[in-house]
Amino acid sequence: MNELTAKVIxxxxxxxxxALINYRALHYFIKPVALIKPIFxxxxxxxGTTLIYKxxxxxxxxxxxxxETHDFWAQLHPLAERLWNSHAIESAFxxxxxxxxxxxxxxxxxxxxxxxxxxxxxxxxxxxxxxLFPDAHFIFIKRNAGDNIDSLIHGWGKSSEFATWxxxxxxxxxxxxxxxxxxxxxxxxxxxxxxxxxxxQVCAFQYRTMNEAILNxxxxxxxxxxxxxAYEALIxxxxxxxxxxxxxxxxxFDDAMKNHCLAVLDTPYNTxxxxxxxxxxxxxxxxxxxxxxxxxxxxxxxxxx
Numbered sequence: 001m002n003e004l005t006a007k008v009i010x011x012x013x014x015x016x017x018x019a020l021i022n023y024r025a026l027h028y029f030i031k032p033v034a035l036i037k038p039i040f041x042x043x044x045x046x047x048g049t050t051l052i053y054k055x056x057x058x059x060x061x062x063x064x065x066x067x068e069t070h071d072f073w074a075q076l077h078p079l080a081e082r083l084w085n086s087h088a089i090e091s092a093f094x095x096x097x098x099x100x101x102x103x104x105x106x107x108x109x110x111x112x113x114x115x116x117x118x119x120x121x122x123x124x125x126x127x128x129x130x131x132l133f134p135d136a137h138f139i140f141i142k143r144n145a146g147d148n149i150d151s152l153i154h155g156w157g158k159s160s161e162f163a164t165w166x167x168x169x170x171x172x173x174x175x176x177x178x179x180x181x182x183x184x185x186x187x188x189x190x191x192x193x194x195x196x197x198x199x200x201q202v203c204a205f206q207y208r209t210m211n212e213a214i215l216n217x218x219x220x221x222x223x224x225x226x227x228x229x230a231y232e233a234l235i236x237x238x239x240x241x242x243x244x245x246x247x248x249x250x251x252x253f254d255d256a257m258k259n260h261c262l263a264v265l266d267t268p269y270n271t272x273x274x275x276x277x278x279x280x281x282x283x284x285x286x287x288x289x290x291x292x293x294x295x296x297x298x299x300x301x302x303x304x305x
Contacts, residue, residue, distance in 0.1 A: 042123035046151035053118035063110025088124035094131035126217035143231035150280035152203035200288040
């Protein structure tokens with residue numbers, strides 16, 4: 001394929017997609033389409049949520065934007081209006097207007113009434129999401145504290161990727177004596193107390209607050225709509241564990257999907273190094289993590305570690 005042909009195909013694809021979105025928007029205006037049993041992938045940032053999301057996004061039975069949707073959710077209830085306290089959207093904000101906006105957005109973008117969605121902040125908003133969609137399924141992926149915090153620390157070194165939303169924060173971030181000057185991943189209640197802390201303290205705080213919020217919300221969700229998986233089990237037996245998740249969510253798992261899952265770790269999504277368990281123990285952050293592991297021992301125990 002020559003360069004001109006590639007450009008023509010790309011242009012046609014762009015305008016075809018745009019026309020489809022406009023057509024669905026008109027269809028929705030005439031006859032609204034409510035989302036049915038949406039699937040929300042939740043977990044701490046750097047715990048493996050992208051692996052789950054991208055894999056479910058391969059299913060032809062689900063609509064997906066194939067990207068994080070934090071901008072969309074933030075526009076519904078802007079952080080600035082909530083004084084930048086937390087990414088958690090309170091359940092009291094759930095209303096028919098929000099439900100309609102969410103349904104319209106995902107339907108017009110994907111053309112499907114059942115979707116899978118993920119962003120690294122929605123784990124704080126599960127009660128809100130459940131109130132919007134009482135038939136929603138939640139997939140919670142958890143990861144051992146050492147590896148998760150190690151990956152968070154590495155992620156904080158990539159502010160151009162993980163801090164794009166925080167440029168309007170009024171606080172001056174001076175973590176590790178100014179090494180990190182942009183807040184990454186998500187805000188949770190109490191974050192301001194750490195703007196001059198150490199990077200390991202910040203990441204331990206994020207690991208704790210996200211997992212605590214998810215475990216607290218778990219009690220609200222019917223057991224048949226809550227699906228939990230350990231990152232370590234998923235990378236050891238990806239096809240088997242994904243088949244269990246697909247079946248639990250009532251999503252067909254055919255041979256094509258099985259073959260995809262068998263090879264899913266060959267081309268990993270957004271990893272910083274090789275995929276293996278306990279890699280923090282011989283990594284650059286070993287000393288930092290050893291210093292704070294005791295502070296998350298209780299939440300680790302609740303997670304089953």
